[in-house]
Amino acid sequence: MTVPADVVADLSEDELIASFLPLLPRGGRTLVPNGDDAAVVAAPDGRFCVSTDVLVAGHHFRLDWSSGADVGWRAAMQNLSDIAGMGAEPTAMVVALVLPPATPVAWLHDFCRGMGEACAPLGVGVDGGDLSAGEQLVVAVTVHGDLGGRAPVLRSGARPGDVVAHSGRLGRSAAGYALLASGRRGGADEELITDFLRPRPALAAGPAAARAGASAMMDVSDGLLRDGRRLARASGVVLELGPLEETVPGAVAQVADAAARLGVEPVDWLLSGGEDHGMLATFPAGTTLPDGFVALGRVSAPTAELPAGTVTVAGAVPDVTPGWDHFRP
Amino acid sequence: MTVPADVVADLSEDELIASFLPLLPRGGRTLVPNGDDAAVVAAPDGRFCVSTDVLVAGHHFRLDWSSGADVGWRAAMQNLSDIAGMGAEPTAMVVALVLPPATPVAWLHDFCRGMGEACAPLGVGVDGGDLSAGEQLVVAVTVHGDLGGRAPVLRSGARPGDVVAHSGRLGRSAAGYALLASGRRGGADEELITDFLRPRPALAAGPAAARAGASAMMDVSDGLLRDGRRLARASGVVLELGPLEETVPGAVAQVADAAARLGVEPVDWLLSGGEDHGMLATFPAGTTLPDGFVALGRVSAPTAELPAGTVTVAGAVPDVTPGWDHFRP
Numbered sequence: 001m002t003v004p005a006d007v008v009a010d011l012s013e014d015e016l017i018a019s020f021l022p023l024l025p026r027g028g029r030t031l032v033p034n035g036d037d038a039a040v041v042a043a044p045d046g047r048f049c050v051s052t053d054v055l056v057a058g059h060h061f062r063l064d065w066s067s068g069a070d071v072g073w074r075a076a077m078q079n080l081s082d083i084a085g086m087g088a089e090p091t092a093m094v095v096a097l098v099l100p101p102a103t104p105v106a107w108l109h110d111f112c113r114g115m116g117e118a119c120a121p122l123g124v125g126v127d128g129g130d131l132s133a134g135e136q137l138v139v140a141v142t143v144h145g146d147l148g149g150r151a152p153v154l155r156s157g158a159r160p161g162d163v164v165a166h167s168g169r170l171g172r173s174a175a176g177y178a179l180l181a182s183g184r185r186g187g188a189d190e191e192l193i194t195d196f197l198r199p200r201p202a203l204a205a206g207p208a209a210a211r212a213g214a215s216a217m218m219d220v221s222d223g224l225l226r227d228g229r230r231l232a233r234a235s236g237v238v239l240e241l242g243p244l245e246e247t248v249p250g251a252v253a254q255v256a257d258a259a260a261r262l263g264v265e266p267v268d269w270l271l272s273g274g275e276d277h278g279m280l281a282t283f284p285a286g287t288t289l290p291d292g293f294v295a296l297g298r299v300s301a302p303t304a305e306l307p308a309g310t311v312t313v314a315g316a317v318p319d320v321t322p323g324w325d326h327f328r329p
Numbered sequence: 330m331t332v333p334a335d336v337v338a339d340l341s342e343d344e345l346i347a348s349f350l351p352l353l354p355r356g357g358r359t360l361v362p363n364g365d366d367a368a369v370v371a372a373p374d375g376r377f378c379v380s381t382d383v384l385v386a387g388h389h390f391r392l393d394w395s396s397g398a399d400v401g402w403r404a405a406m407q408n409l410s411d412i413a414g415m416g417a418e419p420t421a422m423v424v425a426l427v428l429p430p431a432t433p434v435a436w437l438h439d440f441c442r443g444m445g446e447a448c449a450p451l452g453v454g455v456d457g458g459d460l461s462a463g464e465q466l467v468v469a470v471t472v473h474g475d476l477g478g479r480a481p482v483l484r485s486g487a488r489p490g491d492v493v494a495h496s497g498r499l500g501r502s503a504a505g506y507a508l509l510a511s512g513r514r515g516g517a518d519e520e521l522i523t524d525f526l527r528p529r530p531a532l533a534a535g536p537a538a539a540r541a542g543a544s545a546m547m548d549v550s551d552g553l554l555r556d557g558r559r560l561a562r563a564s565g566v567v568l569e570l571g572p573l574e575e576t577v578p579g580a581v582a583q584v585a586d587a588a589a590r591l592g593v594e595p596v597d598w599l600l601s602g603g604e605d606h607g608m609l610a611t612f613p614a615g616t617t618l619p620d621g622f623v624a625l626g627r628v629s630a631p632t633a634e635l636p637a638g639t640v641t642v643a644g645a646v647p648d649v650t651p652g653w654d655h656f657r658p
Binding site for chain 1: 360361364365366367368369370371372373374375376377378379380381382383384385387388389410411412414415417421423424425426427456457458459460461462463464465467469471472473474476481483484485546547548563
């Protein structure tokens with residue numbers, strides 16, 4: 001940058017864009033990059049997946065907890081995870097940013113580096129964007145993916161008799177959040193906090209599940225219970241999960257110490273904690289589960305007592321707050 | 330809706346989404362609509378265009394001037410225009426919304442109807458979205474387009490000797506904005522105000538220009554002068570425009586009365602006013618301009634006096650504020 005500038009209001013929109021464009025990765029599928037009215041991206045099988053997710057400062061992240069790079073990483077990863085949830089590979093994203101005028105230019109550059117750290121290793125380009133001033137920092141990412149000729153794996157394909165399985169982390173992000181909120185940090189807990197600040201979705205698990213014949217899938221962004229109910233409702237089925245202490249004992253053990261310190265049931269974090277972005281999928285009985293997937297239970301037909309959309313755990317409907325809702329805290 | 334609700338905070342995110350989904354159009358290219366982790370859209374020529382634009386209440390629209398439907402229309406149209414600016418046809422969009430908790434549910438539904446009014450006649454789907462609570466209303470739209478096998482028309486292709494041409498409105502949105510800001514409404518001015526509140530981009534002109542062999546193109550969102558400079562800079566050329574009173578006398582005449590009442594030079598609105606979303610294109614000399622395009626001048630090589638990126642009008646570099654900048658008012 002040739003213009004010395006501390007905050008974004010010191011620069012024009014064109015100067016700002018010129019200052020951070022070199023920090024953004026160009027993807028392997030990018031045909032026309034940033035700089036025109038639109039980018040052009042290859043879609044070799046004649047289709048593309050598209051999903052959008054918005055993050056608002058104070059709602060989805062706290063500027064005193066997350067660095068700019070953390071926010072960029074998170075914004076990228078939670079979007080990339082939606083592509084994996086379809087069984088697709090991510091190809092390109094665009095980013096709209098609303099920045100308070102006092103936002104440090106260094107924060108913006110750090111944000112771009114965080115997006116790049118998430119996208120570049122995957123060959124995903126950050127191929128377009130828009131900037132506006134505003135009162136509150138908002139990041140809106142739209143991500144695209146390629147199905148590689150496969151059918152998309154929808155939420156609606158689960159059938160009675162299927163196996164319910166999961167790949168990725170469970171409860172770690174919720175634990176990290178609770179630790180930060182409580183002010184208790186240090187020692188072994190740092191890894192949980194890092195998992196909250198820098199989520200690592202099970203991106204490879206999505207296409208792997210599709211190739212293995214998954215009947216339904218979604219990424220777990222709002223908690224196993226809440227997202228499981230969405231999948232069950234879309235499929236018109238019930239998900240009957242076994243006790244998590246038996247199916248994913250390692251995940252329970254990893255958060256047990258932190259849970260004990262905070263007086264929380266560790267299983268509650270696994271059931272209601274969002275933002276770990278694992279893949280929840282169902283497979284026809286007898287399918288060899290892809291690497292990383294663990295069977296959690298089975299799909300059953302709805303009944304008068306257990307209507308479609310129900311998730312049971314160890315035979316009961318859990319009495320746990322079912323995850324994050326942006327409009328009902 | 331079965332849930333009586335006045336403001337969005339009365340509903341859960343799932344309830345809100347269920348209440349407005351039926352108001353959004355499904356597009357002709359939509360393979361998997363709303364409801365999964367991602368939508369799937371057809372890209373028959375193996376590529377797609379993508380662009381994103383963000384609108385912030387108080388910056389891009391005023392809630393006391395624009396209805397929800399006006400905001401939805403504007404958000405859709407200014408995005409659709411970016412697709413036309415590449416010479417492509419729009420196919421699908423996704424929308425991320427940040428809503429203050431006190432936003433009336435009726436406003437949100439009105440917004441969806443406005444988006445639908447803009448998109449449905451074009452066969453464009455609103456195929457995905459995300460919602461969050463926040464302090465300030467923000468609309469982030471990402472739009473996709475199909476090039477129909479043609480090369481995209483970039484900003485960088487203008488060559489000395491090319492004709493500079495424009496299709497669509499010029500200065501009308503700026504006039505409407507100035508009239509609203511001045512509090513003077515009524516009579517003939519209502520049409521100008523409507524053109525500000527409900528911009529009508531030259532969407533068909535984009536693909537028509539591409540088919541006619543346009544060498545460069547962009548949509549005029551930030552003013553003829555500012556966007557002309559961007560095209561000239563990207564192409565490494567100078568745009569020499571004739572007097573607008575001679576090239577587009579009708580456009581000057583249409584805003585002359587309002588300009589006189591407000592004590593403004595009408596040509597200044599044509600040069601610096603954005604958001605009319607006409608198409609600015611260059612064509613090799615001798616090209617028969619497509620219907621609707623009017624020649625404004627010609628492309629010349631840069632010189633020591635007139636470096637690349639310069640726009641002249643009637644032989645001079647205009648002394649006019651060169652249009653909207655979000656970070657420098």
